[in-house]
């Protein structure tokens with residue numbers, strides 16, 4: 001693994017941890033499931049302890065028993081009528097589905113499909129709104145021809161087109177127009193929408209031959225436009241039709257506010273007035289009012305204007321949805337109408353009314369004009385992705401209307417943000433629940449305590465949850481050393497930690513030999529609590545010396561050593577001569593005087609010195625009879641010569657001797673142990689058997705054979721040693737000035753280069 005991938009893994013780990021921690025801090029089910037930055041799930045299982053909100057991606061199996069609150073998305077299409085061309089008087093369906101219900105948690109993308117297929121011969125309504133002031137006389141013939149051409153051309157491509165004619169001049173009041181002349185009017189519908197060619201032409205003629213005139217240059221275009229849109233019954237707009245209003249004019253228009261000059265000071269009421277008096281009460285409509293009504297009614301507006309005012313209307317067209325501007329010339333207008341008809345028919349622009357807490361995405365993006373087209377008689381399929389971005393405290397139900405801009409059909413989507421857990425809804429909680437010590441409401445696995453109670457299970461009484469009591473010092477950032485749960489002012493520490501504030505790590509005690517508390521105790525409160533039989537602090541040494549006592553013995557280390565931490569430390573060669581677990585393996589020094597002195601020594605044990613001296617004709621001896629402790633003590637360290645004698649009763653006499661240093665008196669000092677020893681009982685076989693009891697017999701036999709060989713070897717070495725030690729000049733014991741090197745007696749079997 002190279003360094004880079006190591007960093008990457010570290011980074012991943014860190015980011016997962018940070019995700020977890022974001023969910024971790026959420027305290028209620030609702031907060032948990034409506035978290036913005038992560039998808040969190042809530043565990044409301046009763047027996048679950050600790051935090052309940054977890055990040056969904058980093059969950060381990062069996063993290064929580066049911067119930068888990070992880071809201072699932074519900075998408076339900078409740079109305080999906082199939083496409084229909086409207087033949088046989090059936091309802092026209094060009095857009096489906098019609099109704100969808102969605103319920104989802106936030107930040108989860110939900111997709112659904114919509115399709116659009118325009119109906120053949122879908123109704124088209126075109127209203128011809130003409131500036132009929134006298135200045136338009138230059139265009140009279142042209143407009144008449146234009147009307148006829150439009151009618152003809154449209155009927156060529158669809159047999160479901162209706163046309164209507166209306167005119168406008170000006171508000172009937174000075175200084176805009178002279179009301180005393182009969183001609184002028186504000187708006188007049190000459191012919192409602194009709195499919196009768198003669199009626200249309202007649203109406204057109206009537207309009208073009210009228211003599212109205214106004215004084216100022218701008219006209220009441222917007223008043224007329226508003227009326228043409230809102231007086232639906234009079235104009236005869238059909239339900240579910242493509243709608244176009246074509247305005248032909250040669251001068252600019254009056255804006256909202258201009259009405260003041262004639263006393264029309266009230267804002268336009270966007271109602272059908274059709275009464276010249278009303279036009280003098282209500283001001284000209286504003287662009288936003290026009291835009292609103294045009295959008296609501298899916299009306300497309302085409303301004304056909306002369307060269308002088310085209311800039312004005314182009315600016316106006318940009319402010320109204322679905323508005324276009326063309327020069328008034330005949331061909332341009334007809335072409336535009338035909339083009340727009342095909343565009344309306346073939347292209348679908350999707351529009352949606354969306355609450356700010358929702359986000360919609362379309363694929364393909366049909367919200368942009370002319371980006372989605374109907375071709376080859378195949379429905380246009382649009383995939384919508386909806387995401388609820390936030391929860392609201394007031395209302396989490398939203399209605400979205402999506403549909404093609406130019407037709408009335410809309411898909412209604414009822415969206416509900418799933419922001420509240422069922423278990424948190426009013427009345428869902430279990431009041432005075434047993435789970436909350438009958439002192440709180442149990443909801444979503446949590447206790448909401450009554451007044452003056454607190455704690456996970458409302459067990460604690462008191463005004464506030466006293467977290468400070470759970471801190472070892474007020475400087476601690478978190479209670480219970482951030483390891484345990486503070487409950488009723490006391491820390492509940494998880495296993496592995498101890499102390500009033502969980503401040504002790506139960507893994508931090510001494511480790512003699514690498515084992516915590518030597519394996520003979522528990523680490524608690526930062527110290528080893530040793531099992532019975534072990535000495536405190538590190539539990540390494542037994543509290544009694546039993547392990548130093550050989551089986552069937554009653555003294556430790558066979559009385560020849562110290563019991564140190566459960567193990568015999570045999571006296572050194574200076575004072576002793578024994579090895580083995582219990583210092584039971586002793587080597588006798590068969591220095592030549594031992595046999596000579598043994599009977600004398602034994603005599604001294606039983607009788608007084610005078611008697612023995614006589615009996616053995618020995619003079620110049622000092623005889624000291626001591627207990628075993630003294631015998632092995634350092635006091636006689638010069639008496640290096642040890643002797644033993646096996647008595648008739650199988651017991652052993654032990655004594656040591658030496659010649660004190662001062663040459664002036666050549667005394668033999670004899671130190672005799674006041675008690676007889678038993679034969680050493682702890683033999684190697686017991687040890688072998690207890691240590692490797694499970695070893696196969698063949699193994700044991702091998703050991704026996706090996707032991708025998710070693711014994712034989714030892715014996716040979718030993719005899720060799722005895723031989724050499726009896727050689728003339730060797731007898732150091734005869735030389736009071738000579739102190740033998742201590743090592744000689746440690747292991748007489750050791751023979752250095754002689755070992756073969």
Ligand SMILES: *[C@@H]1O[C@H](CO)[C@@H](O)[C@H](O)[C@H]1NC(C)=O
Pocket residue numbers: 022036037
């Ligand atoms: C969500 O994350 C952003 C940036 O990662 C952070 O600024 C914001 O505070 C977080 N919101 C919550 C509620 O944690």
Ligand SMILES: *[C@@H]1O[C@H](CO)[C@@H](O)[C@H](O)[C@H]1NC(C)=O
Pocket residue numbers: 111112113381383
């Ligand atoms: C939407 O349509 C696409 C392809 O046309 C399809 O793969 C997908 O499953 C549809 N989605 C739904 C929610 O029906």
Ligand SMILES: *[C@@H]1O[C@H](CO)[C@@H](O)[C@H](O)[C@H]1NC(C)=O
Pocket residue numbers: 209210211
């Ligand atoms: C319009 O004026 C012409 C003469 O300019 C006249 O013949 C005609 O009758 C008038 N029409 C109306 C409706 O007033």
Ligand SMILES: *[C@@H]1O[C@H](CO)[C@@H](O)[C@H](O)[C@H]1NC(C)=O
Pocket residue numbers: 307327
């Ligand atoms: C208006 O402008 C168009 C080109 O934009 C031009 O063809 C036409 O002749 C002009 N008409 C008048 C009356 O100026």
Ligand SMILES: *[C@@H]1O[C@H](CO)[C@@H](O)[C@H](O)[C@H]1NC(C)=O
Pocket residue numbers: 115378379380381
């Ligand atoms: C739209 O989906 C329908 C089936 O739902 C399919 O028949 C049609 O071909 C698709 N249209 C396009 C343009 O892929």
Ligand SMILES: *[C@@H]1O[C@H](CO)[C@@H](O)[C@H](O)[C@H]1NC(C)=O
Pocket residue numbers: 543544545561562563564
């Ligand atoms: C064990 O023996 C040693 C000396 O060998 C002695 O100091 C210690 O006190 C003994 N311990 C007990 C518990 O008898």
Ligand SMILES: *[C@@H]1O[C@H](CO)[C@@H](O)[C@H](O)[C@H]1NC(C)=O
Pocket residue numbers: 617
């Ligand atoms: C005892 O020893 C002395 C000299 O040390 C000797 O003269 C004497 O004969 C000895 N007696 C016996 C009984 O051996």
Ligand SMILES: *[C@@H]1O[C@H](CO)[C@@H](O)[C@H](O)[C@H]1NC(C)=O
Pocket residue numbers: 627628629630
């Ligand atoms: C052995 O003797 C010494 C002194 O002579 C004495 O202090 C000690 O108590 C004796 N020990 C035993 C076990 O009798």
Ligand SMILES: *[C@@H]1O[C@H](CO)[C@@H](O)[C@H](O)[C@H]1NC(C)=O
Pocket residue numbers: 660662665667
């Ligand atoms: C020999 O010397 C020791 C002290 O070194 C003394 O205690 C003892 O009495 C002496 N013995 C004789 C016989 O002079």
Ligand SMILES: CC(=O)N[C@H]1CO[C@H](CO)[C@@H](O)[C@@H]1O
Pocket residue numbers: 608610611
């Ligand atoms: C010094 C002393 O006590 N000597 C005695 C030794 O023992 C014999 C008899 O066993 C006595 O006669 C001594 O008096």
